[in-house]
Amino acid sequence: MVNMNVNLPWTEVKGENSDIVLATRVRLARNIADRLMPQKLDAEQGGQVLNQCLGVLNKCDSPKFTCCKMAELHPLERGVMVEKHLVSPAFMNPSDYALAAVSEDEKTCVMINEEDHIRIQCLLPGLQIEAAWQEASRIDDMLAKDITYAFDAQLGYLTACPTNLGTGLRASLMVHLPALTLTGRHKAIFANLARMGMTVRGMYGEGSEAAGNLYQISNQVTLGISEQDIIENMHNVTLQIVEAEREARKALLQKSEIDFQDNVWRAYAVLAHSRRINIGEMMEKLSYLRLGIDMGMIEGITPHQLTQLMIKGQTAYIQKAADKPLNEIGIECARADMLRQELPLLK
Amino acid sequence: MVNMNVNLPWTEVKGENSDIVLATRVRLARNIADRLMPQKLDAEQGGQVLNQCLGVLNKCDSPKFTCCKMAELHPLERGVMVEKHLVSPAFMNPSDYALAAVSEDEKTCVMINEEDHIRIQCLLPGLQIEAAWQEASRIDDMLAKDITYAFDAQLGYLTACPTNLGTGLRASLMVHLPALTLTGRHKAIFANLARMGMTVRGMYGEGSEAAGNLYQISNQVTLGISEQDIIENMHNVTLQIVEAEREARKALLQKSEIDFQDNVWRAYAVLAHSRRINIGEMMEKLSYLRLGIDMGMIEGITPHQLTQLMIKGQTAYIQKAADKPLNEIGIECARADMLRQELPLLK
Numbered sequence: 001m002v003n004m005n006v007n008l009p010w011t012e013v014k015g016e017n018s019d020i021v022l023a024t025r026v027r028l029a030r031n032i033a034d035r036l037m038p039q040k041l042d043a044e045q046g047g048q049v050l051n052q053c054l055g056v057l058n059k060c061d062s063p064k065f066t067c068c069k070m071a072e073l074h075p076l077e078r079g080v081m082v083e084k085h086l087v088s089p090a091f092m093n094p095s096d097y098a099l100a101a102v103s104e105d106e107k108t109c110v111m112i113n114e115e116d117h118i119r120i121q122c123l124l125p126g127l128q129i130e131a132a133w134q135e136a137s138r139i140d141d142m143l144a145k146d147i148t149y150a151f152d153a154q155l156g157y158l159t160a161c162p163t164n165l166g167t168g169l170r171a172s173l174m175v176h177l178p179a180l181t182l183t184g185r186h187k188a189i190f191a192n193l194a195r196m197g198m199t200v201r202g203m204y205g206e207g208s209e210a211a212g213n214l215y216q217i218s219n220q221v222t223l224g225i226s227e228q229d230i231i232e233n234m235h236n237v238t239l240q241i242v243e244a245e246r247e248a249r250k251a252l253l254q255k256s257e258i259d260f261q262d263n264v265w266r267a268y269a270v271l272a273h274s275r276r277i278n279i280g281e282m283m284e285k286l287s288y289l290r291l292g293i294d295m296g297m298i299e300g301i302t303p304h305q306l307t308q309l310m311i312k313g314q315t316a317y318i319q320k321a322a323d324k325p326l327n328e329i330g331i332e333c334a335r336a337d338m339l340r341q342e343l344p345l346l347k
Numbered sequence: 348m349v350n351m352n353v354n355l356p357w358t359e360v361k362g363e364n365s366d367i368v369l370a371t372r373v374r375l376a377r378n379i380a381d382r383l384m385p386q387k388l389d390a391e392q393g394g395q396v397l398n399q400c401l402g403v404l405n406k407c408d409s410p411k412f413t414c415c416k417m418a419e420l421h422p423l424e425r426g427v428m429v430e431k432h433l434v435s436p437a438f439m440n441p442s443d444y445a446l447a448a449v450s451e452d453e454k455t456c457v458m459i460n461e462e463d464h465i466r467i468q469c470l471l472p473g474l475q476i477e478a479a480w481q482e483a484s485r486i487d488d489m490l491a492k493d494i495t496y497a498f499d500a501q502l503g504y505l506t507a508c509p510t511n512l513g514t515g516l517r518a519s520l521m522v523h524l525p526a527l528t529l530t531g532r533h534k535a536i537f538a539n540l541a542r543m544g545m546t547v548r549g550m551y552g553e554g555s556e557a558a559g560n561l562y563q564i565s566n567q568v569t570l571g572i573s574e575q576d577i578i579e580n581m582h583n584v585t586l587q588i589v590e591a592e593r594e595a596r597k598a599l600l601q602k603s604e605i606d607f608q609d610n611v612w613r614a615y616a617v618l619a620h621s622r623r624i625n626i627g628e629m630m631e632k633l634s635y636l637r638l639g640i641d642m643g644m645i646e647g648i649t650p651h652q653l654t655q656l657m658i659k660g661q662t663a664y665i666q667k668a669a670d671k672p673l674n675e676i677g678i679e680c681a682r683a684d685m686l687r688q689e690l691p692l693l694k
Contacts, residue, residue, distance in 0.1 A: 258680055262622040269616035272694075275609040333605055345692045347619075 002077035004321065008084060009107045010123045010174075011307035018126030019294045020242045022174045022214070022307060025085070026132035027121035028140050028169035029159045031150040037160040038095070038113045046097030046113060053112045054099065056146045065110065070094030079316025085123055085191050090114050108139060113158045116168075118143065127238055129231045139226075156223065166223030171234045174203060175241060178213040178291045179248035186215075189244060197221040198237065212283030212310065217241070245246035249295065264292030272343045276332045282313045282339070301342050313337055349424035351668065355431060356454045357521075358654035365473030366641045367589045369521045369561070369654060372432070373479035374468035375487050376506045376515035378497040384507040385442070385460045393444030393460060400459045401446065403493045410450035413458065417441030427662025432470055437461050455486060462507045463515075474585055476518050476578045484574075502568065513570030518581045521550060522588060525560040525638045526595035533562075536591060544568040545584065559583045559630030559657065564588070598641065611639030619690045623679040629660045629686070634661065647691050659685055 010023040028220035031037065035049060050069075057065045068093050070078060079092070087100050088111050099112040111119040122136040150158040156166040164170070180186040189198045203214040217299045219230050253260055257261065270277070273304070277285075290306050292298040311317060319326055319332050327335060357370040378384065382427070383395060392445045404412045405539075417425060417438050425441070431454050434447050446459040458466040467490070469483040497505040503513040511517070527533040537547045546670040550561040564585065566577050600607055616637035622631075637653050658664060665681050666673055672679060 258623050258676065264681075265620045265622050266617060268614060269620035272620075273612045273616035275612050276605050295582055329605065336609075340694065345694055347687060 002073065002320070003106070003256075004080065005319075006084065006308045006311045008113060008308075008311075009105055010085065010125050011304055011311070012108050012125040013303050015122075015126035015128065017239070017242050017301065020176055020245050021127040022176055023085075023123055023125055024125045024128045024132045025172040025174070025216075026129065026136045027119055027170050027172075028136050029116040029157065029164040030118040030120070030143070031158055031160070032117045032149075032308055033148040033150045035117065038115065038117060039160065041095075041097070041113070043096065043214070046095060048111055049117050050097040050099055051111075051141075052147065053118060053143075054101075055065070057101045057110060057112075059146075060142060060270050063105065063108055065101035066245055067099055067101045067102055069096075070098040070100055071096050074320075076316050076320040079314075080320050083311055083314035083317050087111055088119075108135060110139065110143075116305060117162070118147075124198060127173065127235070127242075129173075129235050129238075132233050133169070133227065134169075138237060146179075163220070167225070167227050167230065169227050169230055170218050171216040171230060172216045173234065173238050175215050175245075176290060177215060177239070177241070177245050177289065178287050179252050180241075181213045182252065183248050184265065185244065185248055189241065193217065195238065196233075196237065196315060198234075211280055212287040214283075214287070227271050249291070253295070260295070261292070261297055264288050264295075265298050268292070268298060268343075268346065271339045272345065273340065274336045276329065277336045277339070278332055279313065279315060279335070282335060283310065286310055286313075298346065300346050305342070307338060309342055312342070349420065349427050349667070350453070351427065351664075353431065353655045353658045353664075355470075355655075355658075356452055356657070357432065357472050359472040359653055360650050361471075362473035362475065364586070364589050364619075366650065367403075367583060367592050368474040369523055370432075370470055370472055371479045371485045372468060372470045372519040372521070372563075373476065373477045374465070374466055374519075375463040375464040375483050376511040376517075377467070377487065377490070378505055378507070379464045379521065380495040380497045382497070386461065386507065388442075388444070388460070390443065393442060396464055397444040397446055399494065400457075400465060400490075401448075402482075403490055404448045404457060404459075406493075408487060410411070410452065410455055412448035412450055412455075414446055414448045416443075417445040417447055418443050421667075423663050423667040427512050427667050430658055430661035430664050432651060434458055435461060435466075455482060457486065457490075463511070464656065465494075474520065474521075474582070474589075475583050476585075479518070480518070480574065480634055482577050509568050510567070514572070514574050514577065516569055516574050516577055518577060518690050519563045519565040519566050520581065520585050522562050522564060522585070522592075523560060523634065523637060524562060524588070524592050526599050527588075527592050528560045529599065530595050532591065532595055536588065540564065540584065541664055543580075543584065557635040558627055561630075571628065595637070600642070607642070608639070608644055611635050611642075611644050614637070615645060615690075615693065618686045619692065620687065621683045624683045624686070625679055626660065626662060628658065629682060633657055633660075645693065647693050652689070654687055656686060657687070 034114055052158060054067060057067060071094050078092050082089050082092060088101055095113055097113050101110040108122050118135050120139045122132045122134045154157055157168040159165050159168055193200055197220045199218050199220045201216045203216060219234055267285040271285045286306055290303055293303055314334050315331060318331050322334050388503050401414060404414060429436050433449055442460055444460050448457040455469050467483050467486045469479045471479045494622050499505055504515040506515055507510050524533055540547055544567045546565050546567050548563045550563060566581055614632040619631045633653055637650055640648060640650055660682050662678060665678050669681050
């Protein structure tokens with residue numbers, strides 16, 4: 001049974017830029033020496049990798065991991081784990097030897113037999129790349145005591161996909177950029193990021209759309225650069241994006257404060273009163289509402305609550321919470337009901 | 348100083364069809380014998396017509412009339428009178444000898460030197476053609492004691508415009524047809540009405556748009572037909588339109604009750620929370636909200652209140668109530684503020 005609690009650490013608000021940087025994720029890709037990569041493993045070998053990792057993870061005291069085979073979960077339960085950002089979307093269709101080990105506080109998750117044998121991820125609220133890296137690194141060191149990693153003196157850590165070679169480190173920042181998006185300035189910034197070896201994706205990673213003006217910015221380059229340099233680069237670039245978003249918000253406000261307020265309150269109005277709402281509209285309206293809260297235009301709701309609503313309004317979560325099969329209309333109605341119940345009545 | 352009270356008789360809800368037929372207006376066009384028509388009068392003759400009528404109106408006890416020269420009112424005050432349906436839009440640009448005599452309950456108004464010397468109008472809530480006609484006729488008989496009307500044995504009452512010749516009687520029904528409009532069925536019905544010698548206009552008469560799915564249906568033909576036949580025809584046709592609207596509402600509900608509810612609640616949401624709203628959007632949303640109330644989907648607001656909000660949200664009313672000059676944005680913001688203050692918070 002998957003945990004339906006959405007009081008996740010990364011939904012909290014932490015640090016001075018956490019109005020724009022919702023969360024930081026650091027993940028490390030590792031593989032076991034002298035083993036085929038996960039997609040090449042047969043059932044026996046897959047089971048061996050799984051059991052070896054499981055033995056090490058079960059020994060761990062800090063954090064204590066709850067382990068579950070992904071294939072044994074109901075698809076909706078896997079969906080909820082993806083929506084909570086505990087595991088990657090690739091785990092929606094897991095192999096029989098895919099496993100997720102989640103810490104009790106749900107900050108840390110180790111995925112076994114995803115694209116690589118081992119993926120360690122740490123997800124923290126706000127802009128905390130260094131702290132997330134420290135925690136992921138600590139888990140990494142711990143696993144390395146019992147597991148010999150596939151490592152090459154020239155290439156560094158060996159990974160299933162060459163884009164992860166070297167450090168195997170990917171730092172991702174979940175950023176909320178409504179003003180840059182509304183003014184269209186995000187395009188030039190994202191083009192610049194690409195030139196600097198960074199990628200921008202939607203909030204559920206590769207292939208997902210940038211719903212709700214939420215973007216994941218990650219380093220593309222993992223090879224020929226030190227972990228510390230990756231982290232510093234990402235940190236500095238993120239600060240620049242934050243600054244650009246703040247400027248764009250000021251510009252929107254100067255252009256027409258009343259239209260700004262009107263947009264924000266109309267977004268609240270739809271969320272608080274609609275009887276049917278699709279996920280794209282919910283994400284868009286939650287974004288404007290968050291913007292209004294950030295700008296001090298709306299009181300009585302916190303950004304923390306909004307992030308929780310965002311998770312609770314996701315499609316798998318809605319279906320799992322309903323505990324009965326829902327068609328598309330049923331999901332949209334249940335989403336509207338949830339939002340109406342959770343949001344306070346404001347004037 | 349114009350009366351800003353919007354507790355008008357015609358905003359009340361009266362009779363079994365008053366959910367669809369908001370109000371009934373009957374007006375009689377009369378002219379004084381051996382006088383030029385108003386648009387041909389010079390100042391002296393205009394003043395004579397004015398004084399003759401004023402003398403008669405001032406004598407009247409039931410109802411007591413409050414008389415004011417339209418030219419002496421501020422344009423915004425004239426606007427409010429038009430928006431309250433006390434006088435016709437033609438009185439926005441009055442001559443120096445144009446006068447409005449309004450009864451204390453604002454059911455009855457006599458316009459002097461509009462298109463004709465005398466126009467008697469009676470405005471009642473719901474479908475009450477006979478009652479409105481009786482009251483207008485009573486005023487007519489009273490005036491006829493002191494005034495000799497221009498009358499021809501062949502043509503009947505003589506009027507400035509030939510379309511009013513004969514009875515000088517125009518009966519207008521203010522009907523709310525959101526479902527017929529949404530389903531597009533109103534077009535065929537209106538085409539039929541035209542063939543039957545009836546006209547359909549917006550709620551502020553000739554040239555006004557059918558904002559908020561509100562229409563005025565009137566008889567076009569006044570000549571060669573008795574008053575009683577006009578009244579019976581209009582009554583029967585109105586009942587048929589009411590029936591068609593009820594059918595269209597049922598059909599909308601059967602098609603998708605949840606979308607119906609969603610539309611209604613989203614309309615409420617915009618009215619209750621927007622910070623800036625233009626008159627077209629207000630009228631549209633008030634229409635959907637009224638529909639929701641009619642269908643029992645929303646409680647806590649009455650149709651009576653909605654009609655009052657509609658008047659209070661009109662442009663002249665907003666400006667007059669603000670008691671300071673407002674630009675377009677200012678009007679839209681004041682309208683949103685008024686709606687937010689007046690509407691209860693519902694969930």
